[in-house]
Amino acid sequence: MSHQPSAMSLVRFTLNGAVVDITAHPLKRLLDVLREECGLTGTKEGCGEGECGACTVLVNGEPVCACLVPFAHARDAEVLTIEGLHGDHPLQRAFVLEGGAQCGICTPGMILAALVLGENPPIEKLRAGLAGNLCRCTGYEAIYRSVATAWNDGDVAAKRRGAGAGA
Amino acid sequence: MRTAITPLQLLEPKTLVTALKMLRNDGPLTPLAGCTDLYVGLNFGTLPAKRYLDLSRLGPLRRIRMEAETLVIGATATYTDIIGSRHVRRRIPMLVSAAREVGGPQIQNRGTLGGNIANGSPAGDTLPVLAAAEAVVALESVDGLRKVPFTGFYTGYRTSVMRPDELIVAIEIPVIDGAQWFRKVGTRAAQAISKVVMAAVRASRPRVALGSVAATVVRLPRTEAALAGGAGMAEAQRVLMDEIHPIDDVRSTAEYRKQVSANLLARFWAETG
Numbered sequence: 001m002s003h004q005p006s007a008m009s010l011v012r013f014t015l016n017g018a019v020v021d022i023t024a025h026p027l028k029r030l031l032d033v034l035r036e037e038c039g040l041t042g043t044k045e046g047c048g049e050g051e052c053g054a055c056t057v058l059v060n061g062e063p064v065c066a067c068l069v070p071f072a073h074a075r076d077a078e079v080l081t082i083e084g085l086h087g088d089h090p091l092q093r094a095f096v097l098e099g100g101a102q103c104g105i106c107t108p109g110m111i112l113a114a115l116v117l118g119e120n121p122p123i124e125k126l127r128a129g130l131a132g133n134l135c136r137c138t139g140y141e142a143i144y145r146s147v148a149t150a151w152n153d154g155d156v157a158a159k160r161r162g163a164g165a166g167a
Numbered sequence: 168m169r170t171a172i173t174p175l176q177l178l179e180p181k182t183l184v185t186a187l188k189m190l191r192n193d194g195p196l197t198p199l200a201g202c203t204d205l206y207v208g209l210n211f212g213t214l215p216a217k218r219y220l221d222l223s224r225l226g227p228l229r230r231i232r233m234e235a236e237t238l239v240i241g242a243t244a245t246y247t248d249i250i251g252s253r254h255v256r257r258r259i260p261m262l263v264s265a266a267r268e269v270g271g272p273q274i275q276n277r278g279t280l281g282g283n284i285a286n287g288s289p290a291g292d293t294l295p296v297l298a299a300a301e302a303v304v305a306l307e308s309v310d311g312l313r314k315v316p317f318t319g320f321y322t323g324y325r326t327s328v329m330r331p332d333e334l335i336v337a338i339e340i341p342v343i344d345g346a347q348w349f350r351k352v353g354t355r356a357a358q359a360i361s362k363v364v365m366a367a368v369r370a371s372r373p374r375v376a377l378g379s380v381a382a383t384v385v386r387l388p389r390t391e392a393a394l395a396g397g398a399g400m401a402e403a404q405r406v407l408m409d410e411i412h413p414i415d416d417v418r419s420t421a422e423y424r425k426q427v428s429a430n431l432l433a434r435f436w437a438e439t440g
Contacts, residue, residue, distance in 0.1 A: 003217055006176045026177045027219065029168060029206070048168065048210040050203055051358055053273055062247070062276040068206040069277070070199070072177055073223055113272065131357030132271020 013074045015040075016084030026072035031055045033071045034081055042082035044105050046134070053133035056109035057081050063113045063132070080115075082108035090150045091115060100146030102137035109133050110143055119151040169212030179221045183228065183307070183336070189220060191309045191332045196220040198334060200243045201277035203270065204286045228281075228336060231255060238340040239305075242281025247272075249280065259300055259340050261347035261366050265293045271357045281335040284317075287325040287383075290418075292351060294384035295366035297338065298376035299347075305337040306330075314339070324382035345370030346439040352427055354418075362419040365431045369439035371395070375432065380413040380424050387411070390432065400436055404429040 009026040012019065015038060024033045034040045034057070046054030048067050055066040058080040059073075085092055091111045094100065101107040110133050114121075117129040126147055135143060178196060180186040190196055197216040199205050200223055208214035222228060228243045231252045238258045240249065246266035249255050256263055269275055269283075269292045283291045284304065302317040306329055317338075321327050329335065346369040353359030364378040373394040375387045390407040398406070413424035 004176055005174050025172050025175070026179070026221075027175050027209075028172050029210075032168065049207045050270065050274055053271065056273055063273045064277050065203075065273045067210060068202050070177070070202060070206070070221075072179060072221055073202075128357075129272060132273045134358070 009072065011071060011075045013076060014078040016080060022071075022074075024071050026070060028071045029067055030057070030059075030069040030071055030074055030079070031066035033074070034066060034079075040081050040083050042108050044108060046105060046109075051134065052106070053109045053113060054106050056112045056133065058112055058116065061116065063116060065132075080112065082111060085111065085115075089115075091147065094146040094150035095143075098146040098149060099142045100139065102135070102139045102142075106133055106135045106137075110135070114147045114150075117147070121147065123148075168210055170209045170214060174217060176218045177221055178219070179224060181224050183225050183334075186220060186222065186225060187307060187309045187332075187334060190334060193218075195331050198222050198285070201245060201279045201282050203274050203278040204282060204288075222334075234339075236342050240280055240338045240340065242284075242335045242337055243279045244281075246275035246278050246280075250275065259296070259343060259347065261299070261349040261368075262293060262296045262340075264349040265296045265351070265364075265366070268292055268351045268353075268356065274358075280338055284320070284338070285329075285335055287321060287327060289324065289381060289383055290361045290364065290379045291384065292361060292364055292378070295364050295376035295378045296349060298384050298386050299366040299368050299374045300340050300343055301374070303339040303341070304335060305339060306333040307336045308333045312336070318386055321383035343368060345373075348435045348439055350431055350434065352431070360418060363413075363424050363427045363431065365428065365435065367432075367435045367439075369435070375407075375435070377411060377428055379418075380411045380428060385411070394436070400433050403436075404432055407432050 006026050008023045010023050012021050022037050024037050034043050044054045046052035050065045050068045056063045057066045059077050113130055113133050178189050196218050198220045222243055228241045230241045231244050232239050238254055246269050249266045250263055283293045297317045304315045304317055304320050306313050348367045351361045351364045353361045361379045366376050368374040373391050375390055378384045387410050389410045393403045393406045408425045408429050413421045415421050
């Protein structure tokens with residue numbers, strides 16, 4: 001059979017809890033489909049080679065680099081991007097309060113990679129779980145602190161009040 | 168992304184039989200599964216292939232199972248699958264160690280054992296493990312199944328005995344007697360390509376395999392014979408440093424690789440004695 005470029009594929013998948021039908025080339029990177037076809041620009045491109053984890057999204061509950069996933073592999077899958085956390089997730093609040101975000105490019109990927117570690121992960125699990133996410137602002141301690149305190153509602157609420165009073 | 172996607176073609180078979188027919192009749196096709204190596208090339212614009220074969224819909228290819236005393240790992244089993252498999256943990260813990268050091272969680276969730284073999288990088292983390300395990304690669308085409316000893320799989324830098332119409336369908340791990348040992352030396356624990364990677368088995372006939380020191384993964388028959396013959400460690404290390412011929416490259420120097428390989432041999436022997 002001679003070479004025939006693939007036609008655009010209609011792919012049905014679940015995006016942040018809603019079933020969507022998206023049309024794109026089956027080999028287009030999931031990263032680009034999310035940003036362009038779906039208009040969700042919270043997923044960032046860092047290195048484009050699976051080294052930095054900035055484009056991390058969850059596919060069927062597992063963190064993956066969206067720059068290394070062909071769109072065809074989204075078929076029937078559940079995809080969660082940072083937009084699916086609606087801005088008020090405990091991890092997101094903690095990253096704000098603890099200074100876990102500096103330039104912010106790694107942040108969506110960090111939060112999604114941290115999300116699968118469950119509440120209050122021990123530090124070794126946290127380090128291993130975020131080993132695939134690089135922060136070029138070298139903010140790892142603040143990032144670890146953000147995840148470590150995210151689930152401690154009392155602390156976060158107290159700090160929020162403190163931050164408000166100081167502002 | 169430095170590759171124009173629009174001219175590319177993806178075939179998406181739902182069964183192995185269909186996939187093998189496509190490889191035979193519609194080739195040449197580049198198989199893809201986890202895409203953790205392939206998409207790096209695609210992103211960099213360095214991948215010449217225009218036509219691809221998706222293996223992700225072939226569910227049975229991902230299974231890990233026991234067949235009598237042989238552990239059979241499906242080609243598209245991911246590193247995460249391998250880490251989580253009780254069969255793998257029990258039979259070949261050095262493969263679990265290797266899988267844990269491939270990339271980070273994102274890569275382990277997608278990358279596959281068959282892909283590590285097919286990609287054929289001399290630095291592939293699992294390859295010394297398969298060499299030390301004396302694994303067997305199961306290749307299938309429309310003509311049927313054939314089995315190739317892993318130590319005879321590669322013919323040179325990123326070349327192998329696999330034909331273009333064949334697919335790696337499984338990796339078979341025989342019973343391994345003796346203590347297993349694995350160590351990867353890289354710039355950092357995660358997300359680093361190895362400078363030297365060693366897998367070894369301590370048995371009456373010791374087995375030592377190294378990655379990143381030659382054009383392919385290598386076993387060290389002379390070093391193994393020295394150890395089996397009761398040579399002291401200093402002597403065995405001299406044999407090893409004479410036996411391997413690593414190169415200088417962006418990740419390390421030949422001299423460093425030789426010295427580290429010798430150090431790893433001593434550590435393997437001390438930790439399994």
